[in-house]
Amino acid sequence: MTFQDQILYIVQGPIVWIAFMIFVAGIIGQTFRLSRMIRKNQPLRISDSAKTVKNKKKERWQRWMHHIGQVKTTMIGTSPFLTTVSIIFHICLFITPIFLMGHNVLLKAAIGLSLPSFSEPVSDILTLIVLFCGLFFLLRRLLLRRVRIITTPYDILLLLVVVFPFFTGFLAHHHLLLNYKLMIMLHIISGELILIMIPFSKFFHMIFFFFGRFLIVNEYSLGLPKRNWQFQTRE
Amino acid sequence: MAKKNIDTAPIQKILKKNKREIKLGLKVCAHCSLCAESCFLYQATKDPKYMPSYKFINSIGRLYRKNGKLSRGEMTKIRDIVWHDCVLCSRCYCPFGINIPSLIALARQACRTQDLYREYDKEPTEG
Numbered sequence: 428m429t430f431q432d433q434i435l436y437i438v439q440g441p442i443v444w445i446a447f448m449i450f451v452a453g454i455i456g457q458t459f460r461l462s463r464m465i466r467k468n469q470p471l472r473i474s475d476s477a478k479t480v481k482n483k484k485k486e487r488w489q490r491w492m493h494h495i496g497q498v499k500t501t502m503i504g505t506s507p508f509l510t511t512v513s514i515i516f517h518i519c520l521f522i523t524p525i526f527l528m529g530h531n532v533l534l535k536a537a538i539g540l541s542l543p544s545f546s547e548p549v550s551d552i553l554t555l556i557v558l559f560c561g562l563f564f565l566l567r568r569l570l571l572r573r574v575r576i577i578t579t580p581y582d583i584l585l586l587l588v589v590v591f592p593f594f595t596g597f598l599a600h601h602h603l604l605l606n607y608k609l610m611i612m613l614h615i616i617s618g619e620l621i622l623i624m625i626p627f628s629k630f631f632h633m634i635f636f637f638f639g640r641f642l643i644v645n646e647y648s649l650g651l652p653k654r655n656w657q658f659q660t661r662e
Numbered sequence: 663m664a665k666k667n668i669d670t671a672p673i674q675k676i677l678k679k680n681k682r683e684i685k686l687g688l689k690v691c692a693h694c695s696l697c698a699e700s701c702f703l704y705q706a707t708k709d710p711k712y713m714p715s716y717k718f719i720n721s722i723g724r725l726y727r728k729n730g731k732l733s734r735g736e737m738t739k740i741r742d743i744v745w746h747d748c749v750l751c752s753r754c755y756c757p758f759g760i761n762i763p764s765l766i767a768l769a770r771q772a773c774r775t776q777d778l779y780r781e782y783d784k785e786p787t788e789g
Binding site: 461464502505506509571572573574576577578579582629631632635636638639640 | 682683686689690691692693694695696698699710711713715716719755756757758759760
């Protein structure tokens with residue numbers, strides 16, 4: 428067994444499980460920490476339109492039209508292109524590795540269970556979508572003044588960390604650039620790095636997003652669209 | 663009379679008391695700049711210095727990172743951000759739900775301890 432094989436053996440085996448354990452334990456721990464910060468400021472008010480389901484058909488239609496009219500004031504309305512790219516990017520980011528055939532084969536070998544998988548061309552397209560969206564975000568960070576003004580090198584590093592496993596995975600699958608073993612090693616290590624980083628870096632927005640969406644009352648959740656930050660009385 | 667030097671003790675007290683909120687806000691902010699459109703000052707001028715995220719990162723975020731140890735000049739810059747560039751209308755919208763107005767209010771609180779307020783007798787800075 429060569430040195431390269433030995434390293435490959437280690438990153439393929441024990442380190443994967445360690446990374447998964449850190450990922451799960453980190454998420455549980457951070458969620459617990461976050462939930463301790465929640466304070467109840469006011470009861471959640473469900474909006475009228477959600478409550479009165481049995482209203483007349485015409486009224487309901489008018490309400491729908493009103494909501495559609497409001498879309499232009501939301502983020503989808505103000506930055507339609509960015510939100511679309513962002514949604515596509517995040518969906519592909521999740522479904523590509525989970526439903527990838529190669530990953531599921533490994534999963535089957537390890538625990539005897541596997542998920543349904545995409546065909547290889549579909550996975551390839553999804554990977555390329557992730558890469559192009561990543562490129563779009565990078566260019567946006569570098570070229571748009573409003574983003575550049577708050578960009579730090581750390582943001583760019585995180586973006587590269589996200590797309591690196593997709594990049595190396597794609598190259599490894601098509602046997603491009605480097606030899607397969609080296610490329611797959613880079614792919615595995617970068618994947619493990621992301622798993623470990625998720626609970627402890629800005630990637631934690633993966634969990635925090637749901638906190639923000641469903642635990643902050645009013646327009647972030649099911650409440651009336653009325654901005655109502657509760658200022659705490661401070662000494 | 664405005665104080666000459668910065669008294670870090672009251673600032674550090676504010677930072678320590680609200681550490682979790684500030685830390686979480688800074689950690690969660692993905693620097694996406696999507697909050698820009700929710701600020702009417704940004705909409706009117708298109709100047710990124712009015713972006714809510716820029717304002718809180720460069721006021722309370724800066725204070726937090728330096729643990730309150732800033733020079734008088736830097737504190738005055740923070741004063742300009744939190745008083746002259748923000749009216750605290752609390753209309754800013756973060757997709758992650760960061761309470762930006764609350765964080766800017768904290769920075770104002772820190773400025774107040776150093777006798778730095780809005781200067782009503784001066785013309786607002788041109789955007």
